[in-house]
Amino acid sequence: MSDLRTVPTLDDVARAAGVSTATVSRCLNSPERVVEQTRKRVMSAVEALGYTPNFGARVMAAKRTFTIGAIIPTMENAIFARGLQAFQEELHARGYMLLVASSAYQPKIEEDQIRALVARGADGLLLIGHDRDPAIYDYLRARSIPVLSAWVYFPDSGQPTVGFDNRQSMRALAQQVIDYGHRQIGVISGITKGNDRAAARLAGLRDALVANGLDPDAMPVIETPYEIENGAVALQTLMQADTRPTVVMCGNDVLAVGALRGARDLGLSVPEDVSITGFDDIELARIVAPQITTVHVPHREMGRKAAIALIDMVEKRGTGDTIELKSTVQLRDSLRDLTC
Amino acid sequence: MSDLRTVPTLDDVARAAGVSTATVSRCLNSPERVVEQTRKRVMSAVEALGYTPNFGARVMAAKRTFTIGAIIPTMENAIFARGLQAFQEELHARGYMLLVASSAYQPKIEEDQIRALVARGADGLLLIGHDRDPAIYDYLRARSIPVLSAWVYFPDSGQPTVGFDNRQSMRALAQQVIDYGHRQIGVISGITKGNDRAAARLAGLRDALVANGLDPDAMPVIETPYEIENGAVALQTLMQADTRPTVVMCGNDVLAVGALRGARDLGLSVPEDVSITGFDDIELARIVAPQITTVHVPHREMGRKAAIALIDMVEKRGTGDTIELKSTVQLRDSLRDLTC
Numbered sequence: 001m002s003d004l005r006t007v008p009t010l011d012d013v014a015r016a017a018g019v020s021t022a023t024v025s026r027c028l029n030s031p032e033r034v035v036e037q038t039r040k041r042v043m044s045a046v047e048a049l050g051y052t053p054n055f056g057a058r059v060m061a062a063k064r065t066f067t068i069g070a071i072i073p074t075m076e077n078a079i080f081a082r083g084l085q086a087f088q089e090e091l092h093a094r095g096y097m098l099l100v101a102s103s104a105y106q107p108k109i110e111e112d113q114i115r116a117l118v119a120r121g122a123d124g125l126l127l128i129g130h131d132r133d134p135a136i137y138d139y140l141r142a143r144s145i146p147v148l149s150a151w152v153y154f155p156d157s158g159q160p161t162v163g164f165d166n167r168q169s170m171r172a173l174a175q176q177v178i179d180y181g182h183r184q185i186g187v188i189s190g191i192t193k194g195n196d197r198a199a200a201r202l203a204g205l206r207d208a209l210v211a212n213g214l215d216p217d218a219m220p221v222i223e224t225p226y227e228i229e230n231g232a233v234a235l236q237t238l239m240q241a242d243t244r245p246t247v248v249m250c251g252n253d254v255l256a257v258g259a260l261r262g263a264r265d266l267g268l269s270v271p272e273d274v275s276i277t278g279f280d281d282i283e284l285a286r287i288v289a290p291q292i293t294t295v296h297v298p299h300r301e302m303g304r305k306a307a308i309a310l311i312d313m314v315e316k317r318g319t320g321d322t323i324e325l326k327s328t329v330q331l332r333d334s335l336r337d338l339t340c
Numbered sequence: 341m342s343d344l345r346t347v348p349t350l351d352d353v354a355r356a357a358g359v360s361t362a363t364v365s366r367c368l369n370s371p372e373r374v375v376e377q378t379r380k381r382v383m384s385a386v387e388a389l390g391y392t393p394n395f396g397a398r399v400m401a402a403k404r405t406f407t408i409g410a411i412i413p414t415m416e417n418a419i420f421a422r423g424l425q426a427f428q429e430e431l432h433a434r435g436y437m438l439l440v441a442s443s444a445y446q447p448k449i450e451e452d453q454i455r456a457l458v459a460r461g462a463d464g465l466l467l468i469g470h471d472r473d474p475a476i477y478d479y480l481r482a483r484s485i486p487v488l489s490a491w492v493y494f495p496d497s498g499q500p501t502v503g504f505d506n507r508q509s510m511r512a513l514a515q516q517v518i519d520y521g522h523r524q525i526g527v528i529s530g531i532t533k534g535n536d537r538a539a540a541r542l543a544g545l546r547d548a549l550v551a552n553g554l555d556p557d558a559m560p561v562i563e564t565p566y567e568i569e570n571g572a573v574a575l576q577t578l579m580q581a582d583t584r585p586t587v588v589m590c591g592n593d594v595l596a597v598g599a600l601r602g603a604r605d606l607g608l609s610v611p612e613d614v615s616i617t618g619f620d621d622i623e624l625a626r627i628v629a630p631q632i633t634t635v636h637v638p639h640r641e642m643g644r645k646a647a648i649a650l651i652d653m654v655e656k657r658g659t660g661d662t663i664e665l666k667s668t669v670q671l672r673d674s675l676r677d678l679t680c
Contacts, residue, residue: 067439067460076425077623078418085416088442092449097456099407100440102428116437120407228623257627264629283417283568287597288627289604 009051016045068310069099069117070126071110073195076102077226077254078282080128083150086303087126094311096123105225107194111136118145124314126150126306130157131196146313146320150306151197153324160313160320162306166197169295169327170204171211173277176329177247178212181338182275185209186238186245187221188231188255198223198251201279205249220245224255231258236266239274246275246338253278253285256292260334271336281330290333298325349391356385408650409439409457410466411450413535416442417566417594418622420468423490426643427466434651436463445565447534451476458485464654466490466646470497471536486653486660490646491537493664500653500660502646506537509635509667510544511551513617516669517587518552521678522615525549526578526585527561528571528595538563538591541619545589560585564595571598576606579614586615586678593618593625596632600674611676621670630673638665 014021019042027034027042068091072080088098099117103110110127114136117125124146137159140147152163177185187205190198206216220238224230231250235258238245250256256278263270270276270290278285278294285292302325313320354361359382367374367382374382408431412420428438439457443450450467454476457465464486477499480487492503517525527545530538546556560578564570571590575598578585590596596618603610610616610630618625618634625632642665653660
């Protein structure tokens, strides 16, 4: 590349400083290993020539590229936006950049993107969820590339995770719903295949029913991609059943906001005619009327802690910590207390 | 890096195929320049060894890194999310990856990030808006790094832009507002310093007032960062004036949704007591009640066309096309027609 662009190269710096290119690299990457006099001469040459260590030279010379890759299922809605922004800010503060790709919730695309990020020398990877083909983890292990899973807490996965327990979080919300006297529960879930968060949330719902002597198999469940429009359509389907649910519990806030619109379109009042709950506590949940009862997830804290944990893995070559963050049930007007 | 990881290197492939490393590079990067027999031998070795061209080797060998950098003001709200997702999908389809950073609307941070992306060998850059220190454009020109500005259409900027005319778009919306009989217009704008889109939208508002014989200097304007909460506070300030606005025009939908909440908190009905307009037509504008009159921007089309134009600049080393996309006024219930 340097032959195509009129920029100073590592060679130019080495010549100007009268040292080898290896010494220049060492000054840039492990300055503590170079005697002060040499280091000063090299850094003066770097300054005088306006040398920006180029990526190729750095990759060849350094042990790291100071680039972290992240693959998220989508950039389009707000589910991952806040956490990713915090992740990027923390990386930036520590001198790393973020390479980001989105997989459209397709495991095959995610796999391709993992290889592409590795080919570009990513120092470490952030992935969403933990459940994927073991061959991928083997591939990354063989290349000594640290990988951290976020948006999940899964201590037994054999991989470090930074996140919350999706199953317990949804179970806690469902317990609250049952405590409020609801027995006819309809569910609008994300697609569970290939999405361990969606599957865990559904499992948590079933746990709560079983714990309260209710039959989870009698609970109507619609699985649909996370889009507002899909939530609206699914709510209308659920409300056409012979036994109408008194509450529709949704896999996330995007579906819940759609369900709210679907209820409005049917002329139903929320929560008088039907209650609605979400998951995530993104901004959407608070700007609609009524505001949505949901599970609050500490997105910014999760993004920040994931960045710190992953850089730690990259720099100390450790196995990485698993960190559990706490979610909380956030009660708002969309859920009616039938016992009052 | 290759000495630290147990992966095949370019050298390994060259040895296995009995050719020079330069030939291996040529096979990977300019296969048309290598005779078929040699190419087959090299590609068999690549396959047999499971060689992934690593980033360093590729940067050294190829003219491109197949990586595009983008710096957006924020990843946190939905303003840029849809366009960026489409941009990334189009890059992915063409074998490029996206390096992304967010600048928090700070020109100084954006400048640092431009240098960091260049240091990582980005083939080209996508920036939001066109107005920045000319030294940055000189810096990129000296390094032959193509740069494309999006979210703006600005044919005279000397740089290629892919976007819409913010000034004309807001002027068209303001003309509609005036045609509906509104004369007392209050404005909640984004911070115009360092944000050419916000400044252009405000200028378009003033254009419409002047064209209709109204005094733009009599129009109250509050500038505030794009946050829902700020829109709510600003609306309350505007409504406390002696002469209450009949319409509050907001610099984007995030502020408009906040203004709607501010009105609700004051016990005002929208649009009966006050009309509210936005800009962008993101999902937020349609999920609130009443839905918000706004300027529809073709986010996905813009992201896709920006990717195509930028890759074209990278691959053909052209100066880049400027492409204007059309915005449209999207009338919804938050704007009242006072002439009815």
